[in-house]
Amino acid sequence: MSVKMKQGKKTGGTQRREETLSLDRIVEASIALLDSSGAKGLTFRALSERLATGPGAIYWHIGSKSELLTAACDAIVAQTMNAPVEGKTPTAIIRGLSLAIFDAIDEHPWVGSALARAPGQLPMVRILERIGQQLRALGVAAEDEWPTVSALLSYILGVGGQNAANTHFAQEQGLDRSNFLDEVSAVWLQFNPDEYPFTRSVAGQLRSHDDRVDFLAGIDLMLRGIESARSR
Amino acid sequence: MSVKMKQGKKTGGTQRREETLSLDRIVEASIALLDSSGAKGLTFRALSERLATGPGAIYWHIGSKSELLTAACDAIVAQTMNAPVEGKTPTAIIRGLSLAIFDAIDEHPWVGSALARAPGQLPMVRILERIGQQLRALGVAAEDEWPTVSALLSYILGVGGQNAANTHFAQEQGLDRSNFLDEVSAVWLQFNPDEYPFTRSVAGQLRSHDDRVDFLAGIDLMLRGIESARSR
DNA sequence: ACCTGAACACCGTTCAAGT
DNA sequence: ACCTGAACACCGTTCAAGT
Numbered sequence: 081m082s083v084k085m086k087q088g089k090k091t092g093g094t095q096r097r098e099e100t101l102s103l104d105r106i107v108e109a110s111i112a113l114l115d116s117s118g119a120k121g122l123t124f125r126a127l128s129e130r131l132a133t134g135p136g137a138i139y140w141h142i143g144s145k146s147e148l149l150t151a152a153c154d155a156i157v158a159q160t161m162n163a164p165v166e167g168k169t170p171t172a173i174i175r176g177l178s179l180a181i182f183d184a185i186d187e188h189p190w191v192g193s194a195l196a197r198a199p200g201q202l203p204m205v206r207i208l209e210r211i212g213q214q215l216r217a218l219g220v221a222a223e224d225e226w227p228t229v230s231a232l233l234s235y236i237l238g239v240g241g242q243n244a245a246n247t248h249f250a251q252e253q254g255l256d257r258s259n260f261l262d263e264v265s266a267v268w269l270q271f272n273p274d275e276y277p278f279t280r281s282v283a284g285q286l287r288s289h290d291d292r293v294d295f296l297a298g299i300d301l302m303l304r305g306i307e308s309a310r311s312r
Numbered sequence: 313m314s315v316k317m318k319q320g321k322k323t324g325g326t327q328r329r330e331e332t333l334s335l336d337r338i339v340e341a342s343i344a345l346l347d348s349s350g351a352k353g354l355t356f357r358a359l360s361e362r363l364a365t366g367p368g369a370i371y372w373h374i375g376s377k378s379e380l381l382t383a384a385c386d387a388i389v390a391q392t393m394n395a396p397v398e399g400k401t402p403t404a405i406i407r408g409l410s411l412a413i414f415d416a417i418d419e420h421p422w423v424g425s426a427l428a429r430a431p432g433q434l435p436m437v438r439i440l441e442r443i444g445q446q447l448r449a450l451g452v453a454a455e456d457e458w459p460t461v462s463a464l465l466s467y468i469l470g471v472g473g474q475n476a477a478n479t480h481f482a483q484e485q486g487l488d489r490s491n492f493l494d495e496v497s498a499v500w501l502q503f504n505p506d507e508y509p510f511t512r513s514v515a516g517q518l519r520s521h522d523d524r525v526d527f528l529a530g531i532d533l534m535l536r537g538i539e540s541a542r543s544r
Numbered sequence: 545a546c547c548t549g550a551a552c553a554c555c556g557t558t559c560a561a562g563t
Numbered sequence: 564a565c566c567t568g569a570a571c572a573c574c575g576t577t578c579a580a581g582t
Contacts, residue, residue, distance in 0.1 A: 199477045200496035212510030226517035231530030238470025245431045264432035278444030285458035298463030305537035
């Protein structure tokens with residue numbers, strides 16, 4: 081739940097009063113702000129008002145806004161990736177982990193874009209590690225380990241980013257996400273059939289689809305690909 | 313090369329002088345700005361200076377900054393997706409199309425993030441359409457068409473987004489991208505071996521890898537998955 | 545129809561000054 | 564060591580006024 085991005089920050093032995101500012105409290109307030117008003121809602125002014133302090137105080141605890149966003153993202157990802165996953169086989173666990181991330185991003189859409197903007201950072205690494213261990217258990221060849229996790233991770237980040245963009249776009253237009261997708265589908269149906277035959281014919285499926293099911297279908301596609309590489 | 317995002321904008325019969333403002337000229341200048349100074353470089357002030365006009369003039373031609381970014385993105389994507397692709401079989405063409413997008417994003421990193429932020433919009437649809445047609449040629453079952461393009465597209469967007477984030481992060485630290493990845497690799501090697509065994513052992517591969525090769529490996533993984541679904 | 549440019553309502557970040 | 568809050572250097576966007 082609480083994650084230090086900086087190190088060497090031990091809070092002595094004596095207990096301070098609840099109101100004291102701390103990275104944890106800042107991150108907590110940031111998450112609340114992000115959840116309620118999206119990525120645009122996280123500003124140092126809104127944050128310092130919520131924490132009854134000035135913007136400068138926050139800068140004492142964290143270096144920049146992007147660090148703050150990554151710290152908030154990491155709090156969610158850590159919580160998600162530390163939770164136990166049901167499933168016995170490596171493939172089942174990978175499916176479970178993937179769905180857990182999907183659901184976390186679904187609940188906190190801003191995590192999708194924050195994750196994509198922090199390459200190589202802790203939040204990404206947590207996912208990389210847990211999926212990687214299962215790939216190893218699956219028996220993926222050593223030289224294939226990196227390209228394989230990398231591919232799975234990219235896919236997950238891609239879906240997460242789309243998810244974030246969809247909800248952002250939707251609430252910009254005052255719609256919920258499924259209404260927004262309905263509208264996209266309607267636009268696609270107006271496209272010139274000679275130029276965009278595939279898009280048109282698939283527009284209906286866009287309308288009736290289930291994001292979560294499609295996401296899992298993609299994971300399964302990749303898992304089948306991994307299997308078929310292993311067995312040759 | 314030139315794409316109208318608004319409609320009904322015919323420029324009469326008479327030719328205006330070169331200096332006249334137009335969506336095309338604005339998009340062209342935007343691309344130059346984005347290429348030279350990244351996503352942060354595109355501001356209405358810098359743009360209006362370059363075009364020797366005021367910010368208000370630009371707003372007469374385009375509705376908002378995000379529309380402008382999408383229009384610039386679409387100019388690149390359209391050019392990329394309209395180019396002929398070598399390859400005879402559907403799989404070869406999908407590989408070629410994917411590489412073409414990868415290379416375009418590599419050359420214009422900002423396209424990676426612009427693409428991700430424009431769900432359902434024209435740039436994405438261009439990619440969707442061309443890949444979708446090849447999936448159809450491949451014989452993918454009608455009910456699998458949507459989840460399959462969707463998965464390929466998410467993967468491509470995911471890699472593109474990472475690519476964009478890497479170069480953005482790198483130039484923020486005054487490094488080039490491979491030096492930046494070296495640094496990430498060094499950080500990973502410092503992680504606790506008990507908590508992050510996989511990440512540590514894979515850090516070396518991160519250092520010596522080739523983004524483009526890894527990207528293609530992911531595409532091949534998915535293509536194998538598609539094949540194996542078809543043959544059962 | 546198209547352009548000008550000042551003005552508005554914000555941002556992230558810094559920093560002297562306080563305790 | 565930690566906090567305050569004014570100030571700086573920006574943003575995107577609007578809009579009366581011009582041609």
